[in-house]
């Protein structure tokens with residue numbers, strides 16, 4: 001068994017693309033198959049090396065390793081061989097119509113209330129007419145003659161699926177400059193590199209009908225591939241995601257400090273019968289079933305992702321996050337703050353609170369109270385009991401309790417209204433820092 005993720009390097013991958021990559025990787029892991037990363041870079045105008053680099057980095061960051069990888073551009077000779085075979089069997093035929101001619105034909109068909117399907121005029125050309133066109137300096141591009149049938153398959157997500165080939169225009173597979181189009185290159189690679197299962201977005205449904213026909217024209221047996229078409233992921237407003245706007249790119253989520261494990265957990269189960277839960281890749285793979293993915297479009301919801309991110313961080317051991325913590329951060333720091341952060345990027349602030357410099361806000365009318373609290377601050381060493389002992393003494397001396405006791409102290413020491421337990425933070429801050437902040441806040 002072998003699966004593949006085959007992005008075109010035309011932009012930063014977004015959560016929709018990542019959902020497909022994750023589905024393929026989980027399916028492969030679940031069933032002991034291989035996972036291939038194929039770079040679909042035959043469109044030289046839109047493909048960029050920096051996006052190849054970016055997508056490798058993003059997939060690796062998500063923890064999606066691959067067993068093999070290649071660029072379509074390195075396999076041009078294989079596509080040429082397939083093109084030669086299809087020409088020989090008469091399935092590829094040369095065309096000379098210009099864009100304008102085709103547009104005019106389409107309009108005419110629409111006016112006659114006929115479907116705007118290519119009329120195969122070029123298939124009826126005589127050899128003399130072809131020779132004449134070429135003598136006039138025209139260079140042909142090549143269309144694939146689709147079979148006159150309805151292609152059906154049992155889709156693992158969409159169920160019984162079909163594409164009526166007569167209602168589709170014969171696809172162009174070779175441009176006039178001799179370069180191959182994705183539609184053919186993809187089939188050649190899937191056949192020659194032993195792909196068995198194709199999980200991809202439902203934007204490929206019609207393509208699948210066409211590609212099954214091409215695969216069979218190249219000698220593949222019917223049913224050679226198993227297919228699953230996952231619904232497209234929409235943004236929160238129900239709009240289409242695009243590699244051109246990078247708001248929901250994996251890169252942006254990474255820069256915002258979202259944990260890769262949370263992204264994978266979220267996207268693996270979003271729009272399926274299973275609720276997203278903070279699970280490791282292996283745990284997700286253990287129960288992964290693509291048939292449980294819903295047929296309707298799923299919406300990406302940032303709040304749900306952040307809620308999951310919080311749960312992932314909450315249970316994360318120090319060793320797993322050490323590299324992403326601010327320099328010098330200790331295990332006790334992590335254990336103190338992990339239950340209170342939505343994103344890794346917030347850790348910088350909490351590290352400054354316990355080990356750096358923050359400027360606490362001046363609190364009106366609290367000066368005397370804060371100085372009184374300062375005078376009762378115990379000497380070090382401090383531990384998990386110090387906060388309780390200290391505030392107990394402050395309560396007795398000031399007569400305050402509840403919010404009026406704790407709130408001014410928390411704000412003076414952390415600059416925040418809410419946050420991790422003060423009993424955990426206090427020993428990390430140490431006497432000198434605490435005393436200084438009380439003094440500043442009391443001014």
Ligand SMILES: Nc1ncnc2c1ncn2[C@@H]1O[C@H](COP(=O)(O)OP(=O)(O)OP(=O)(O)O)[C@@H](O)[C@H]1O
Nearest residue numbers: 006007008010016017020200201231232233241243
């Ligand atoms: N919004 C989406 N939700 C889910 N899957 C998507 C979405 N957009 C693309 N995909 C899937 O991502 C995979 C990678 O495809 P591809 O790189 O062609 O993405 P694309 O975003 O459609 O890019 P391009 O605009 O360059 O064609 C395909 O399986 C495709 O079906």
